[in-house]
Amino acid sequence: MPSLTRDEARQRAQLITVDRMEVDLDLDRGAEQFGSTARIRFSCNAPGETTFLDLRPVSVESVVLNGAPLDVGSVHGGRVALRDLRAENTVEVTATMTYSRDGQGLHRSTDPADGEDYVYGHLFLDAAPTVFACFDQPDLKAPYAVSVRAPQEWVVLGNGRATRTGPGEWELSETLPLATYFVTVCAGPWVSVHDEHDGIPLGIHARRSLRADLERHAPQMLEVTKQSFDHFHRTFDVRYAFGDYDQVFVPEFNAGAMENPGCVTFRDPMLFRGAATREQVLQRSNTIAHEMAHMWFGDLVTMRWWDDLWLNESFAEFMAYTATSAATEFTDSWVEFGIARKQWGYAAERAPSTHPVAGSPAPDAQSALENFDGISYAKGASVLRQLIAHIGEEAFNTGVTAYLRSHEHGNGELSEFLEAMEATHGASLADWSRAWLETAGVDVIALDRDGTLTRTVPEAHPADRTHALDVAGFTGGAETFRTPVTLDAPQVRLDAVPDSAVLLPNAGDLTWAVVDLDAASLAALPAELSRIPDTTARSVLWGAVLTGVFRASVDPKVALDVFTAAWPLESHDALMSRVATAFNDRILPTFLAEDDVEAAEERLAGAALMAFQGATPGSDRALVAARVLAAATTDEDRLSAWVDGRSLPEGLEGDSDFRWLVVQTMARLGLADDTLIAGVEADDTTLSGHLAGLTARAARPEASDKEWAWAEITENRERSNYELNALATGFWSSGSIETLRPYAARYVTDIPRLAQWLGADAHDRVASLAFPSRVVEPGTVELVRTAMAGPRLTAGVRRAMGDELSKLEEALTSRSRWAG
Incomplete structure (x- = not known):
């Protein structure tokens, strides 16, 4: 079916205005299909013209436009032609739809733990027409009034407050104007934890079989939710607008989460059922803050078309890390951003599909899906940090508030955001925007021993980007110097660079740039890296080693030397986890010659064992090291003992996820037969256990x-x-x-x-x-x-x-x- 083009969307938006959406869903028709009726009131500024509805049904029972039935056979290619429009129009479409199993549209899933079914709506990016007839584009926002029929034992949640009006009958309160892709309904026998903060009713919901995990994690999640609300209210000076705030952990969710106004959906593995490191809890907390930031950037003010999706994602990314670092216990959250999110973004910049942060071509809706990547998220957030360095935090926050207030419940685009920023900054941002937002590519920065800081611009995407950053030096576990620098030319000469074992440009990870280490610094890392006291600086150094391998500027064997010497002594669990994953999953199996892999894997396993034995039992370091060891070791006795529940590391007793990690390693080694896998599956009848069993079976090496x-x-x-x-x-x-x-x-x-x-x-x-x-x-x-x-x-x-x-x-x- 054709994807809506930008030109079609622009023409339709110029012709009509959607005034109100009424949607009735019948979810009580069995496990395959559901009923959908949509009544749409819309106005047309050119009576007599023609437009079209978006609809992808199993069958259409009726289409009635202004009281006149249309031929139901008129649905072609996912569209319904609406001809001879009046100034004020009403169209009603009754159709039968199908549930999905691919995480899009209205997804239905059966929980193997208890046989209960759950339904949730994920209408991003253009899946709304698989649920109800609509004008499916982000700039035709409208209030929604939704009613739902469901099995009597189910609970219904959605964008508006849900009220049970009869057995199996629910009504959701009418919403403020929403884009179609934000509409959701979540239905099933949910279990819930409720609270309230600053006049906002809060709810966290999950599958019935996850009750214990929900109740164990809810206090921490509610705390972060409250802290984030307070932070965003202070920062934006604009109140949350969408009534209740429900957070629903749903099964088989494609993304990490989705910012449906008033009813955010999350992938439910975030309700960790086993031991969780601080980094894992940080990631979940950051996701909570990220989706909440969307209540302003994305929901209150929505991009006009998909080529400005950065106005959603870059801001949510930046605001989330700002919130977690400033308002929660995770004051070091930017460290995780540097080693996880920025590495994702740098990889996207190296790919042939690299694109600008803003204004990436999106000729149709489906092409926009391709740009939900590390550039729109991590690079966009980094660029916003540079914007603050350029205009100041006060001007930035004032401009954000002005932009939100002037566009609330409507749509915005790059030019309008820049106008708000220029008004508070007092000068044009056109050159800054062209360099940072509208040109793809990442600069490479390096610091020579003579004090020359260089900036190398990518040939394919030249731009004159000014970097606000710092450079630092380290020797023997001490910082020898740190100097702020404005890098606004291909080369800048520093006044003095004290002799240091390690020289590090962008030591505070303040800008978006790949770091090339000089030869002496790289050679010093095995002895120096773990001793550097600044966690952010270590994050930048680890990142430089990884990107160096990926860019072929660092020998992977040298990188392995750094890893085996420094990683066992690394104290930050996010750095431990992310760096080990990069080596185990990519560097060793693909960058090394085949003859070198086995020995390298033994060295990695040895480093993991050293870290495990040196960590305090039950600590985050011990947990990360145990997981890396379980994934890397070839010690059959250790693996067999762990899968049998013997000699387990402290804190991992009864941890099903850790047990599956061990089973999957045994499977890769050819040590997990059908009996072993089936036995572990019998002990873990959850959805997670079912999926882990599939991974283990596919991981076995035989033809x-x-x-x-x-x-x-x-x-x-x-x-x-x-x-x-x-x-x-x-x-x-x-x-x-x-x-x-x-x-x-x-x-x-x-x-x-x-x-x-x-x-x-x-x-x-x-x-x-x-x-x-x-x-x-x-x-x-x-x-x-x-x-x-x-x-x-x-x-x-x-x-x-x-x-x-x-x-x-x-x-x-x-x-x-x-x-x-």
């Missing part, structure tokens, strides 16, 4: 295991989005190159066919996870490039293939440069 897993991914249309992800995650984690090589060719033929039954968001994710990343050979490059040049791929799958291919090519380039 028959790979054949089964690939068939499940590419042929079983009953598999949900999460099941496909679990299978794809396990598939490439083991197996000889001879076993895996044929699947590179099968990937380019089989994965595109999933578009026949899988939604775009889920399909794109599977295309990334199922990519033949372990077949690091020129033949894989040729296969994928040929497929990308053909006509069979959706835009999202082509983007996913291209981005994953760029990672494989990075590994090939590194192997070529550092061979021998």
Whole structure:
């Protein structure tokens, strides 16, 4: 079906205004389909003209425009033509819709723990027409009045306050104007924790089988919710506008969370059922703050079209980390941002799909989905930090408030945001915007021993970006100097640079730039890195090592030397976790020559064992080290004892997720037969256990295991989005190159066919996870490039293939440069 184009959206918005939406949903028709009736009041400023509704039904029972029935056969390509419009119009559409299993539209899931069903609406990006007839574009906002019929034992939640009006009958209070993609209904036998803060009713909800986890985590989540509300009210000076504030943890959710006004949805693995490190709780807390920030940036003021999605995501990213660092216990949250989010963004900048923060071309709605990446999130947030350095925090906050108040309940775009900022700054921001927001690419900065700080601009995306940053030096566990610098030229000479073992530009991680370390600093890291007292500086250094490997400027064997020397002594759990993941999941299996991998894996496992033995039992460091050790070790006795519940690390007794991590390692090593996996599945009948079992089965290295897993991914249309992800995650984690090589060719033929039954968001994710990343050979490059040049791929799958291919090519380039 055609995706709405920007030109079509602009023409429709110029013609009509949507005044009110009434939606009636019947969720009591069984597990496959539901009933949908939408009554839409809209005005037309050119009577007699024609427009169209968006609708993707199973069947249409009736379409009535201004009292006159239309031919129900007039639905073509997901659109219903509405002709001869009046100045004031009402259209009513009654249709039958189908539940999804791919996380889009109205998703229905069965909890294997107790057999209960749950439904939630995820209408992002253009899935609203699969739930109700509408004018599906972000600038045709309208109030919604929603009623729901559901099984009598279910609880219904949504954007407005839900009231039970009879057995199985619910009404949601009419909302303020919403974009279609923000509308949600969540229905099922939810369990709930309620509270109130500053006059705002609060609710946190989850599946019935997660009651104990919900009740254990709710106090911390409610605390962060309250702290975030207070912070945003102070910062924006604009009150939260959407009534109740419900947060619903839903199964099989494609994203991390979704900012539906008044009813935020989260992926429910965030209700950690086992031990959780401080970093994991920080990530969840940051997600809570991120989605709340959207209540202002995205919900109160919505982008006019998808090419300004940065006005949603960059601001929510920046505001969330600002809130967690300033208003919660997580005062060091920018450290996690640097090692996790910025590394994601730098990877996106290296990919061929790199794009500007703002104004990225989005000729149609589906193409916009491709730009929800580390650039729109992490780079955008970093750029906003640079904007504050440029105009000052007071001018920035004043401009934000003015922008929100002047556009509330409406739509905005880049030019209007810049106008608000220029009014408070008192000068034009056009040059700044062109350099930072409207030009792709990341600068490389380096500090020489003679005190010369250089800025290298990417040739493909030249821009004159001024960086506000600092440089620092470290020797023997002490900071030798720190100097603020404005880098506004290709080279800046510092007055004095004291002799230091490690020289570090951007030591405070204040700007968006890749750091190249000088040779002496890199050589000093094995001895110096773990002794540096500044956690942010260590984050920048670890990031420089990782990006250096990916850019082929650092030998992966040298990086492994740094890891084995410094990582076991690292004290920050976010740095431990993220760096180990990069080495274990990518650097060792793809950047090293095949003959070097086994020895490198032994060194990584040795570092994990050293960290584990040196950590305080039960501490975050011990937990991270135990997980890394469980994923990396080949010690069959240790693995067998842990899977049997013997000699477990403190705090991991009865931890099902840790047990599955051990099982998956045993599976990769060929040590997990059907009996072992089935036994662990019998002990863990939850959705998480089911998915972990699929990953373990796909992770086994034998040819028959790979054949089964690939068939499940590419042929079983009953598999949900999460099941496909679990299978794809396990598939490439083991197996000889001879076993895996044929699947590179099968990937380019089989994965595109999933578009026949899988939604775009889920399909794109599977295309990334199922990519033949372990077949690091020129033949894989040729296969994928040929497929990308053909006509069979959706835009999202082509983007996913291209981005994953760029990672494989990075590994090939590194192997070529550092061979021998």
